[in-house]
Amino acid sequence: MAEPAVRHDVFQAIAxxxxxSMLKLLADKEMPIAAISQCFPMTRTAVNKHLHVLSDAxxxxxxxxxRETRYRLxxxxxxxxxxxxxxxxQYWDDRLAALQRFVETDSDE
Amino acid sequence: MAEPAVRHDVFQAIAxxxxxSMLKLLADKEMPIAAISQCFPMTRTAVNKHLHVLSDAxxxxxxxxxRETRYRLxxxxxxxxxxxxxxxxQYWDDRLAALQRFVETDSDE
DNA sequence: TCATCATAACACCTAAAGGTGTCATTTTGC
DNA sequence: GCAAAATGACACCTTTAGGTGTTATGATGA
Numbered sequence: 358m359a360e361p362a363v364r365h366d367v368f369q370a371i372a373x374x375x376x377x378s379m380l381k382l383l384a385d386k387e388m389p390i391a392a393i394s395q396c397f398p399m400t401r402t403a404v405n406k407h408l409h410v411l412s413d414a415x416x417x418x419x420x421x422x423x424r425e426t427r428y429r430l431x432x433x434x435x436x437x438x439x440x441x442x443x444x445x446x447q448y449w450d451d452r453l454a455a456l457q458r459f460v461e462t463d464s465d466e
Numbered sequence: 467m468a469e470p471a472v473r474h475d476v477f478q479a480i481a482x483x484x485x486x487s488m489l490k491l492l493a494d495k496e497m498p499i500a501a502i503s504q505c506f507p508m509t510r511t512a513v514n515k516h517l518h519v520l521s522d523a524x525x526x527x528x529x530x531x532x533r534e535t536r537y538r539l540x541x542x543x544x545x546x547x548x549x550x551x552x553x554x555x556q557y558w559d560d561r562l563a564a565l566q567r568f569v570e571t572d573s574d575e
Numbered sequence: 576t577c578a579t580c581a582t583a584a585c586a587c588c589t590a591a592a593g594g595t596g597t598c599a600t601t602t603t604g605c
Numbered sequence: 606g607c608a609a610a611a612t613g614a615c616a617c618c619t620t621t622a623g624g625t626g627t628t629a630t631g632a633t634g635a
Binding site for chain 1: 622623624625626627631632633
Binding site for chain 1: 580581582583584
């Protein structure tokens, strides 16, 4: 019961710009839904759905305080994206990529 | 006419696992659609659509060689994701985050 | 206990994503 | 010039994501 089994993909979770804004918003402070939904032009229900996706991906944690539920950033799953990006570091260099393209173009035609 | 105006978001482009596989596949070598679609359990048309999304995001380049179009990785737009992730580096440290949570919990209740 | 407030849960709607199939276009090689 | 091969473009279908509204649940405070 340690980790809540990622159902929603982390990549999919951060695909939506609204959810990316939510993560930045929840980075500094813990917030209840009412406060969060005031920052976005949509219903509380819609905000709650987005929070549920983020929670499924393990990107936010929920904590009950009295009658309100507070959400907070949990950045650990972002490591998966970081690792994925690391694979492409070897292709990052513009000059190297350009050279490789040039060589193959030359040998093909 | 330098850059092809990103219509599809980069975050959205890498949200699909098929497209992520395509990027890895196209990292090493330039490939035509026929060869690419042999690597995925779907129609050439579907593969072409995914490639179109990647192309819109600037993540692949297309080059016509005779009657075939070859695709190749263009990793530059991934920098946007890297920058976005960099924002969360300050919240990365588990101990720091735990401490912050503890402090706020204490002061709240 | 009871009214109130915050959130969760439910049914529902609309638009877009992801997929297939078919046809048009262009290049190759004879 | 013409048949074959590779890709692009189009119409279409199905599923899901994102959204709203309403109702149910649970905690607060007089």
